[in-house]
Every structure is written in structure tokens, then in C-alpha cells.
Amino acid sequence: MVRAAVVAEPYHVEIRDIPKPSVEANDVLIKVEVAGICGSDLHLFKGTHAFRKPPAVLGHEMAGTVVEVGKNVKKFKAGDRVTVEPQVGCGQCRYCGQGLANLCLNKKVPGTPSWVGTFVEYFVAPEETVYAIPESLSFAEGLMAEPLAVAVHAVRRAELKPGDTVAILGSGTIGLLALLVAKAKGIETVYCTDVVDFNLEMAKKLGAKAAIHALREDPVEKIRSWTDDVGVDKVIIAAGPGTIIDQASAITRRRGRITLVAMITKPIPVYTYSFVFNEQTLAGSQTYQSQDFEEAVRLLSTKEVDVSSLITQELSLAETEQGLKMLADKAGNIVKIVVQP
Ligand SMILES: NC(=O)c1ccc[n+]([C@@H]2O[C@H](COP(=O)([O-])OP(=O)(O)OC[C@H]3O[C@@H](n4cnc5c(N)ncnc54)[C@H](O)[C@@H]3O)[C@@H](O)[C@H]2O)c1
Ligand SMILES: [Zn+2]
Ligand SMILES: [Zn+2]
Structure with a gap:
């Protein structure tokens, strides 16, 4: 079992044990070092999100360390520092055919029954969604690849x-x-x-x-x-x-x-x-294409974009509900709140 922050019902987060995710042939298992709170997590928290409904594990932003890879995975190995593009297109529709997974008619995203959220100790992602981040970036900076994309x-x-x-x-x-x-x-x-x-x-x-x-x-x-x-x-x-x-x-x-x-x-x-x-x-403008995510990781890695001052709060997993309330009330000087599972 692994610990996860679950919106059990609107306005209530519980830290629960959920089954440790299994690693399929094309998957990468990642120890989550940080997960980010985003406006869409607030919608899940309040029960107003279009398709993420309680009970659900929060989050789609994360960075962490690879601990295990499936047998077909070529690009990553245990110990690599990574972040994840939290969307997978169906690969079949007209939009996926044009590299527009953001507009896919049947895309898979975290925090839904088909893919658990990122406020967990261990997160599984298909290799195609995983991007390496350099030593020169903190995990919190690496996680910013998602909003930067x-x-x-x-x-x-x-x-x-x-x-x-x-x-x-x-x-x-x-x-x-x-x-x-x-x-x-x-x-x-x-x-x-x-x-x-x-x-x-x-x-x-x-x-x-x-x-x-x-x-x-x-x-x-x-x-x-x-x-x-x-x-x-x-x-x-x-x-x-x-x-x-x-x-x-x-x-x-x-x-x-x-x-x-x-x-x-x-x-x-x-x-x-x-x-x-x-x-x-x-x-x-709806989320991003993979080329935008790649560009975001590049901008961070080369330090052409420095996001360090935007990370304004770092909390523990147990403080997730408090973090969501802080963001909802804009209580304090807040840009990006990150949580360490
Ligand atoms: N299209 C997408 O894929 C996508 C992805 C992420 C977020 N979003 C959306 O983008 C928006 C911004 O997201 P965010 O995470 O930066 O949210 P945020 O709450 O951090 O930023 C919104 C900012 O707008 C300011 N604001 C409020 N009223 C204003 C006004 N009258 N004039 C100017 N500024 C005002 C707030 O003080 C706040 O700083 C949200 O609506 C969010 O849902 C869209
Ligand atoms: Zn986000
Ligand atoms: Zn598609």
C-alpha cells in the first residue's frame, strides 16, 4: 500500500492507503518527491470539477525519482530524476493524428478512474509521458514544467x-x-x-x-x-x-x-x-501539446526561464487540505504551493 491525499468528499481531504500501482511493460514507477497544487485541484476539492469527482486522489503536477521500469522501457532507469506530462491521447482520433493530444476526444489524465492523481508516494506513468530533469533543477522547479507548458x-x-x-x-x-x-x-x-x-x-x-x-x-x-x-x-x-x-x-x-x-x-x-x-x-488555449511540454522542460533546464521565486510554499502531504484552503482563500503571498509526499 502507499499513502495518498484523497478528496473523500467536497472540502475534505483524507490521507489514505491505496494499493501500490502495478508497473506494466511500458511504465515507469516514480517515487513522488513533490506534487503541486493547481487551480483545477481546487475544483476537485470543492466538488465542482467537470470530470474529476470525489472520492479521487488529488493532483496532476509532480516530479520525482524513478524506482523501477517496465521491461520495454528504454529511456529511463532507477535513480533518474523526472517529471511527467499528465495526459495520454487515445492515439486514434483526428486530433491525436495531428499531435493535438490536448484536444483528444478520449484522453487519459490523472485524478480519474483510469489514472490515479499525483498526491501519492509512488506514481506510475507510461514512458512516453516521462521527461528527464537535470540535477541543476530542484524537484519543485521540475514540477513547474506542467504549468509552464x-x-x-x-x-x-x-x-x-x-x-x-x-x-x-x-x-x-x-x-x-x-x-x-x-x-x-x-x-x-x-x-x-x-x-x-x-x-x-x-x-x-x-x-x-x-x-x-x-x-x-x-x-x-x-x-x-x-x-x-x-x-x-x-x-x-x-x-x-x-x-x-x-x-x-x-x-x-x-x-x-x-x-x-x-x-x-x-x-x-x-x-x-x-x-x-x-x-x-x-x-x-487548452493545456499543451507534447511539443510544448518538451519546450517547457528545455526552458527550465537551460535556465532560460527561472521559476524558483514562484514556489512560495512547501507543505507535507498531511497538510494538503490546509494548502487547498490557503489557495482558495488566497491567504498569504501565494503563487505555487507544493506538497512532499
Ligand atoms: N487553459 C488551460 O489549459 C489552463 C490550465 C491551467 C489553468 N487555467 C486557468 O487559467 C487561469 C489562471 O490560472 P492560475 O493557476 O494562474 O490561477 P491564479 O488564481 O493563480 O491566478 C489568477 C490571478 O488573477 C488575478 N485576478 C483576479 N481578478 C482579476 C482582475 N479583475 N484583473 C486581473 N487579475 C485578476 C488573481 O489575483 C490571481 O492572481 C484560471 O482560470 C485557470 O483555471 C487554464
Ligand atoms: Zn496544473
Ligand atoms: Zn485521441
């Missing part, structure tokens, strides 16, 4: 080009990582917004040209004034208040592109005329 994909969907002016609305984990990816791609002008001073300071420290408090100042007025009333070329939305699409449209130039990575699961009103009048494009 979300940001890499969002930046790709945003079609950022050298010389673009960019605004990122929301400076939480995803917004800050998108800022780091944009900077690594040589984008000089990135304006960030948030409603928490700690996150705004973080955005400034990580290279934002300006960080705007969206409640104390008007991001539309500020950004339009800094761009000669033209607006920015590209906007990435990484926060979910109900007015955010209209705000994004109002700060984007004509023919500009707005990429929506925030998951706004309730219907919100949108002033569509602004999109027509200004010929703007609104694009969605």
Missing part, C-alpha cells in the same frame, strides 16, 4: 512576434509563467494586471514593463495611453472575472489577437460588436 502553449496560440506589445491579464501562476515565456522569446513590452499587490510586485520583478492594479486603476485607460490610443498587439487572459473579455477587447489594437487561457466556466456577457468593428480574433 500551459504558458508555452498559450504564448504559441497568442502568435507573439518580435516587436509585439503584449498585455497579460492576471498575474497568478499561469500569467506570470506566460510573462516569463514571452520575455524568453524576446518580447520587450509586456503589461501585466492583477488585483493583489504581491502578484503585481512579482510581475514587475520578472520583467513586466508595468504592473497595473485592476481595481485601483483602469487597465484600459492606462494601456491605451501607453500605446498612443492604439492598443496592444496581443492579449493573454489568465484571470476570470466576468468583464475580462470586454476589457481585453478594449485594450487590443484593430486586427489584434486575444488568447483565452483562463477557464471561465459560467456564461458571461460579451460585447461582440467590438470584435467585429476592430476585426479582432479571440483564440482559446
Whole structure:
């Protein structure tokens, strides 16, 4: 048996013994050194997740050490330091055929009956989802490959080009990582917004040209004034208040592109005329393709992206419920909370 953090019912996490996972021919068994708490874990915790339902083991972000490999596994051996891309496409559908496992009609993800979550002592993953991380990265930094891959994909969907002016609305984990990816791609002008001073300071420290408090100042007025009333070329939305699409449209130039990575699961009103009048494009961005995950691991490994300051709390497995509550209440200066099973 192995210890796992299980959402037994909404708002209640229990540390339970679950069967040690079996290792099939193509599998890698990994001792989990750290697992990360992400917004989607909060949805499972609250019982509002679309397809992860209690009782379920939390988590999809992790990094750890290989302890055993199946007989067909070639790339890894016991002792290797690794992280895992937490999705497996069916390999059969039209999207998998195009390398778009993120859009697969039948994908397998952790925290569901077909794949246990990562808040466990030992986690099994198919070899194709496992990526080596170098000694120079801590396990917590290695785990950041997952949210960083979300940001890499969002930046790709945003079609950022050298010389673009960019605004990122929301400076939480995803917004800050998108800022780091944009900077690594040589984008000089990135304006960030948030409603928490700690996150705004973080955005400034990580290279934002300006960080705007969206409640104390008007991001539309500020950004339009800094761009000669033209607006920015590209906007990435990484926060979910109900007015955010209209705000994004109002700060984007004509023919500009707005990429929506925030998951706004309730219907919100949108002033569509602004999109027509200004010929703007609104694009969605859903998790990542394997090439984005690979790029995220590369950016971390080369230190082109340094995520060390984003890891703000390290807790034990027993403190998982406390960590989820801290994140839910934004109690304290929080970006990424990690848990050590
Ligand atoms: N598309 C995907 O694949 C994917 C993957 C991960 C997360 N997400 C989504 O991306 C969003 C961001 O995720 P996160 O982990 O960074 O969450 P987060 O809670 O860490 O960040 C959201 C930030 O937005 C800020 N905010 C709140 N109101 C704001 C406003 N009016 N203006 C500007 N900022 C405001 C918050 O203070 C917070 O810092 C969430 O909606 C999440 O569900 C999407
Ligand atoms: Zn995540
Ligand atoms: Zn598929």
C-alpha cells in the first residue's frame, strides 16, 4: 500500500492507503518527491470539477525519482530524476493524428478512474509521458514544467512576434509563467494586471514593463495611453472575472489577437460588436501539446526561464487540505504551493 491525499468528499481531504500501482511493460514507477497544487485541484476539492469527482486522489503536477521500469522501457532507469506530462491521447482520433493530444476526444489524465492523481508516494506513468530533469533543477522547479507548458502553449496560440506589445491579464501562476515565456522569446513590452499587490510586485520583478492594479486603476485607460490610443498587439487572459473579455477587447489594437487561457466556466456577457468593428480574433488555449511540454522542460533546464521565486510554499502531504484552503482563500503571498509526499 502507499499513502495518498484523497478528496473523500467536497472540502475534505483524507490521507489514505491505496494499493501500490502495478508497473506494466511500458511504465515507469516514480517515487513522488513533490506534487503541486493547481487551480483545477481546487475544483476537485470543492466538488465542482467537470470530470474529476470525489472520492479521487488529488493532483496532476509532480516530479520525482524513478524506482523501477517496465521491461520495454528504454529511456529511463532507477535513480533518474523526472517529471511527467499528465495526459495520454487515445492515439486514434483526428486530433491525436495531428499531435493535438490536448484536444483528444478520449484522453487519459490523472485524478480519474483510469489514472490515479499525483498526491501519492509512488506514481506510475507510461514512458512516453516521462521527461528527464537535470540535477541543476530542484524537484519543485521540475514540477513547474506542467504549468509552464500551459504558458508555452498559450504564448504559441497568442502568435507573439518580435516587436509585439503584449498585455497579460492576471498575474497568478499561469500569467506570470506566460510573462516569463514571452520575455524568453524576446518580447520587450509586456503589461501585466492583477488585483493583489504581491502578484503585481512579482510581475514587475520578472520583467513586466508595468504592473497595473485592476481595481485601483483602469487597465484600459492606462494601456491605451501607453500605446498612443492604439492598443496592444496581443492579449493573454489568465484571470476570470466576468468583464475580462470586454476589457481585453478594449485594450487590443484593430486586427489584434486575444488568447483565452483562463477557464471561465459560467456564461458571461460579451460585447461582440467590438470584435467585429476592430476585426479582432479571440483564440482559446487548452493545456499543451507534447511539443510544448518538451519546450517547457528545455526552458527550465537551460535556465532560460527561472521559476524558483514562484514556489512560495512547501507543505507535507498531511497538510494538503490546509494548502487547498490557503489557495482558495488566497491567504498569504501565494503563487505555487507544493506538497512532499
Ligand atoms: N487553459 C488551460 O489549459 C489552463 C490550465 C491551467 C489553468 N487555467 C486557468 O487559467 C487561469 C489562471 O490560472 P492560475 O493557476 O494562474 O490561477 P491564479 O488564481 O493563480 O491566478 C489568477 C490571478 O488573477 C488575478 N485576478 C483576479 N481578478 C482579476 C482582475 N479583475 N484583473 C486581473 N487579475 C485578476 C488573481 O489575483 C490571481 O492572481 C484560471 O482560470 C485557470 O483555471 C487554464
Ligand atoms: Zn496544473
Ligand atoms: Zn485521441
